[in-house]
Amino acid sequence: MNRITRSIGCTMGVLLAISLSGRAQAELITYSFTGTINQPYTDNATLPSSVTYGAAFTGFVTYDTSVANGFSTNPNIGAYDNALVDLQITVGSSTFTLAQVQSEYSTRSNGIFVYYNYAIGTNNYEDSIQAEGGSSDSSNPNDIKQSQLQFSLTDTGANPTALTSTALPTSLSLSSFNQGGGFSYQDNSYNQSTGATISDASFSGTFTSLTPVVPEPSSILLLAIGAGCLLAASRRRISGRPVA
Numbered sequence: 006m007n008r009i010t011r012s013i014g015c016t017m018g019v020l021l022a023i024s025l026s027g028r029a030q031a032e033l034i035t036y037s038f039t040g041t042i043n044q045p046y047t048d049n050a051t052l053p054s055s056v057t058y059g060a061a062f063t064g065f066v067t068y069d070t071s072v073a074n075g076f077s078t079n080p081n082i083g084a085y086d087n088a089l090v091d092l093q094i095t096v097g098s099s100t101f102t103l104a105q106v107q108s109e110y111s112t113r114s115n116g117i118f119v120y121y122n123y124a125i126g127t128n129n130y131e132d133s134i135q136a137e138g139g140s141s142d143s144s145n146p147n148d149i150k151q152s153q154l155q156f157s158l159t160d161t162g163a164n165p166t167a168l169t170s171t172a173l174p175t176s177l178s179l180s181s182f183n184q185g186g187g188f189s190y191q192d193n194s195y196n197q198s199t200g201a202t203i204s205d206a207s208f209s210g211t212f213t214s215l216t217p218v219v220p221e222p223s224s225i226l227l228l229a230i231g232a233g234c235l236l237a238a239s240r241r242r243i244s245g246r247p248v249a
Contacts, residue, residue, distance in 0.1 A: 032071040033067055033069055033090060034067065034070055034174075034175060035065055036066055036215050037215075037218050038064055038065065038066070038214060039061065039214045040062055040212040040214070041062070041210060042056060042058060042208055042209070044207075044208060045057060045058060045207075046207050047207075048202055048204060048205040048206075050206035052208060053096070054097075056096050056208050062096045062210050063095050064092070064094040064188065065093055066091070066092050067089075067090040067091040068085075068117055068173060069088050070172075070173045070175055072117075074171060080171070081122055081171065082121075082171060083119035083120075083121070083170075083171030084116060085118075087115045089137070092154050092188075094188055094190065094210070106139040106152040108140065110152060111141075111144075112142065114137070114139050116136075116137060117137075118134070119135075119168065119172070119173060120135075121168045121169075128163050130164070130165055131165060132159075132168040133157060133158060133160065134156075134157065134158050135156070135157045136156040138153070139152050146198060149194060149196070151192075152191065153192075154188065155188060155189045156186070156187075157186055158186035159182055159183075159184035159185070159186065160182040160183050160184060161183065161184055167182045179215035185211060185212060188210055191207035193206065
C-alpha cells in the first residue's frame with residue numbers, strides 16, 4: 006500500500022510539475038541576441054572601456070505574454086505594463102541589466118508597446134515591438150535623473166507583415182523586421198527648465214541575430230521528478246509514516 010501511495014503521489018507530482026512548467030514556458034518568452042555597438046556617447050560621464058564603437062555584445066530579453074493590453078483607445082497600439090521580465094546586455098566584461106536601471110532611482114518604469122499596421126506617414130505603416138524599463142528621479146527640476154534600457158524591432162512600409170495584431174508576439178524573427186532591431190542604454194540627467202544636459206552616458210547597438218531560448222527537456226524532467234518525490238514524501242509525513 007505504501008508503494009501504491011508513493012507511486013500515485015509521484016505520478017501526480019510529475020504531472021503537476023509538467024503542467025506548471027508548460028504553463029510558465031507558454032507565458033514567458035525569452036530571446037537571446039548578438040550584435041555590435043554603434044553609438045557610444047558621453048557628456049560629463051563615463052562608460053566602461055569595453056563599450057566602444059563596433060564592439061560585440063550579447064544579451065537576452067524575457068517578457069510575459071499573459072499581461073493584458075492596457076490601451077484600448079487606438080486599435081493599432083498595444084500597451085503592456087510590467088510585461089518586461091528581464092533585459093540584459095553584456096559588452097566585454099560589463100553587463101547592464103533591467104534590475105540595475107530600475108534600482109538606480111526612486112520611480113520605476115516597465116512596459117512593452119506593440120504597434121501593428123500603425124500609420125507613420127502617407128501610405129507608410131509600422132509594425133514594431135518596443136520594450137523598455139528603467140527608473141527616474143524628478144524631485145529636483147534642475148537635475149532630472151533617469152536610467153533606461155530599451156529593446157526594439159521595427160518593420161515599416163506600405164504593408165508591413167512582421168506582426169499580425171497588437172498582442173504580445175509569441176514568436177519573433179529578426180528577418181521579418183526590415184528595419185532590423187537593437188537596444189539602447191542611457192543614464193543621464195538634465196535641467197528641466199533649460200533643457201541643458203548635466204551628464205549623459207549612453208550607447209546603442211544593432212542586432213545581428215535573434216534566437217528563441219527553449220528550456221532544456223532534461224531540466225524540465227528533473228523539475229517534474231523532484232516535485233513528484235516531494236509530493237509523495239509530504240503525503241507520507243501527513244499520514245504519520247517515516248519518509249525514509
